[in-house]
Amino acid sequence: MLARRLHGIPPTIFTEMSALAARTGSVNLGQGFPDVDGPPRVIARAVEALEHGANQYAPGPGVPALREAVARHQQRHYGLDLDPDREVVVTTGCTEGVAASLLGLVDEGDEVVVLEPYYDSYTAMIQVAGGVRKPVTLRAPDYRLDVDALRAAVGPRTRFVLLNSPHNPTGTVLTDAELAAVAAVAVEHDLVVITDEVYEHLTYDEHRHVPMATLPGMRERTLSLSSAGKSWSFTGWKVGWATGPEELVSAVLAAKQWLTFTSGSPLQPAIAVALDEEDDFPRTLAADLLVRRDLLCAGLADVGIEVRVPEGTYFAMSDVSALGWEDGDTFCRALPGRAGVVAIPTQRFHDDQEAGRHLVRWAFCKDRRVIEDGLRRLAAADLRR
Numbered sequence: 001m002l003a004r005r006l007h008g009i010p011p012t013i014f015t016e017m018s019a020l021a022a023r024t025g026s027v028n029l030g031q032g033f034p035d036v037d038g039p040p041r042v043i044a045r046a047v048e049a050l051e052h053g054a055n056q057y058a059p060g061p062g063v064p065a066l067r068e069a070v071a072r073h074q075q076r077h078y079g080l081d082l083d084p085d086r087e088v089v090v091t092t093g094c095t096e097g098v099a100a101s102l103l104g105l106v107d108e109g110d111e112v113v114v115l116e117p118y119y120d121s122y123t124a125m126i127q128v129a130g131g132v133r134k135p136v137t138l139r140a141p142d143y144r145l146d147v148d149a150l151r152a153a154v155g156p157r158t159r160f161v162l163l164n165s166p167h168n169p170t171g172t173v174l175t176d177a178e179l180a181a182v183a184a185v186a187v188e189h190d191l192v193v194i195t196d197e198v199y200e201h202l203t204y205d206e207h208r209h210v211p212m213a214t215l216p217g218m219r220e221r222t223l224s225l226s227s228a229g230k231s232w233s234f235t236g237w238k239v240g241w242a243t244g245p246e247e248l249v250s251a252v253l254a255a256k257q258w259l260t261f262t263s264g265s266p267l268q269p270a271i272a273v274a275l276d277e278e279d280d281f282p283r284t285l286a287a288d289l290l291v292r293r294d295l296l297c298a299g300l301a302d303v304g305i306e307v308r309v310p311e312g313t314y315f316a317m318s319d320v321s322a323l324g325w326e327d328g329d330t331f332c333r334a335l336p337g338r339a340g341v342v343a344i345p346t347q348r349f350h351d352d353q354e355a356g357r358h359l360v361r362w363a364f365c366k367d368r369r370v371i372e373d374g375l376r377r378l379a380a381a382d383l384r385r
Contacts, residue, residue, distance in 0.1 A: 009124045013348055017332065021342040026335075027374040028366075029296075030344040032168075032314060035367040038233040039281050042274045046237075049266035058265040060257055062090025062241070069272035070241045076279075078211050080219070086246040089253045092263040093238035094198045097225040097252065099125045100259060101194050101242065102162075104251035105223075106131040111158040113150065117349035117356055119168050119196070126162075134158065135351040140319055140359060141308055143170035145178040150185055160192050161185070166199035166209060169346050169361040170317050171310020173207040183215040192248065193222045198240070201231040201282035203312040204290045213244065223248040228271045230314070231282040239263060239271045289314055289364065292371060296364040299375035303383060307362075314365035317346070321358035324385035328360045339381035341374045 014031045021028035037043065061067065067084040074080040082088055091097040098121055106112060108130035114122055116135040126133045134153040138145065161182060165174040174182075186193050193212050200209045213222040227240030242252045274281070293309070297316055300307040307318040325331040328345035335341050343360045350356030364371060 005128050005130075009127060010348065012120055013344060014120075017342050017344055020333075020336055024336040024340065024342075026340045026342045027370060027377060028342050029362045029364075029371070029374050030332075030342045032230075032363045032365055033235045034233045034314075034365040035370060036233060038228075039274065039278045042232065042234070042270050042278060045273045046266055046270035049269050054266040054269065056265060058090075058262045058268055060262050061085075061253055062088070062263065063265070063268040063272075065272040066090055066239075066241075066268040066275075069275040070243060073275045074224075074243055078214050080211070080213055080243075082243055083246075087243055087249050089242050089249050089256065090263050090268060091225075091227075091240040091242055091252070091256060092260045093229060094196060094225050094227040094240040095121050096238075096256065096259060096263075097227070097240050097242050098122060098162075098194075098196060099128075100252045100255040101223055101225065102126055102129040102131065103259075104253075104255035105192065105194075105248070106160065109157060110160065111155060112160045112162050113153045113158060113191075114162045115145070115164060115167065116351060117169055117346045117359070119164065120349060122162055122164075131160075132157070133351070137350070137352050137355050138167065138170050138172060139355055140317070141306075143167070143172045143308065143317070145174060145181065147178070147181040150181065154185060154189050154191070158189060158191060160194060162194045162196070163212060164196040166203055166312025168199065168313050169315050169344070169349065171308070171313050171315055173203050173209060173311040176210060179210055179212060179215060183212065183218050186221060187217045191221070193218065195222060195224050197224055197226045198230050199313040200226055202286050202289060202314060204286065204293065205311070207311040209312065220245055223252070228274055231285065232271075232274045232278065233281075233285065234271070234274075237264065237267045237271070239267050292364040292366070292368060295368065296362060296371050296375070299371070299378070300362065303375070303378045305378075305383070314363060316362045316364060318360050318362060319358050320360050323383050325358070326385075327357045332360060338383065339377045341377050
């Protein structure tokens with residue numbers, strides 16, 4: 001009975017592997033949810049809102065306090081001036097932001113350029129919207145943007161680029177030169193760039209996030225998506241936002257009203273507090289994640305798993321081909337039984353199956369003791385085929 005628009009879209013691998021972790025009692029180094037909640041002051045504001053009547057529908061575009069806080073955040077961090085009444089809309093997490101953007105903008109047959117490996121909701125929603133994906137592969141071991149491949153992916157029916165930086169799952173942060181190349185292609189071919197920036201504050205070492213909307217000629221053709229889930233450790237709250245020109249934001253709202261209609265009323269004023277009063281939290285989180293990143297990457301290398309140290313996000317990519325497995329999916333399904341650990345195979349996130357065949361993603365947003373436990377289990381196990 002499944003609608004044809006959903007044919008060929010498998011269940012999300014994240015739910016599948018987390019269920020496997022729960023079923024086997026494994027350490028879950030797969031799905032990207034942290035073990036520690038965000039700032040207590042933000043939680044207290046949500047409780048206050050719950051207890052003082054913020055329990056009915058919020059305005060469809062979002063409560064004014066949050067839209068205004070998002071506008072201030074964009075101005076403070078990136079120098080982007082936004083009208084909170086016309087150029088900001090609140091979404092039920094960035095996943096809904098992606099869905100509403102594609103449903104609101106993509107017409108049947110429109111081509112959407114997307115970086116692969118891709119977050120699985122991108123391709124699912126491109127298909128549901130009737131679009132055609134045009135993948136550009138970030139290839140191991142460096143996962144850098146191939147500008148020639150980007151240009152080759154653009155054709156007469158291309159209307160959009162769906163960009164993600166910092167990039168999940170590779171951990172790549174696009175450089176100034178890579179961003180400039182995307183901008184040049186977008187301007188030359190009159191493309192709209194939809195950019196997922198949920199890891200915007202989680203970058204490491206000398207790497208920094210530069211929003212596409214700040215580049216010359218891009219403010220008027222960029223729809224920016226983000227959320228509080230990652231940078232403030234409230235993944236379960238599902239509060240996100242879309243910002244950009246009024247005509248693009250209006251398209252998001254036009255689709256969103258038929259998806260969730262509105263988003264969690266008592267959580268929105270709390271996230272406004274996070275944006276306005278907890279600016280230090282993401283910086284502290286990123287510094288702590290840097291330590292956990294290095295712990296995980298060193299531990300994986302010690303057990304013979306080739307790993308690339310990520311520049312952003314809270315995921316690290318590895319290549320398990322040296323262990324003799326036919327692919328990453330087989331490795332990950334055997335791993336709970338062999339080591340009591342769960343990771344995410346990423347070949348489902350590729351059109352180019354050979355490029356992703358042996359790639360596996362690991363999450364380091366976990367408590368250090370959880371990471372250390374997972375590494376001990378891996379060290380004690382026979383990981384070879």
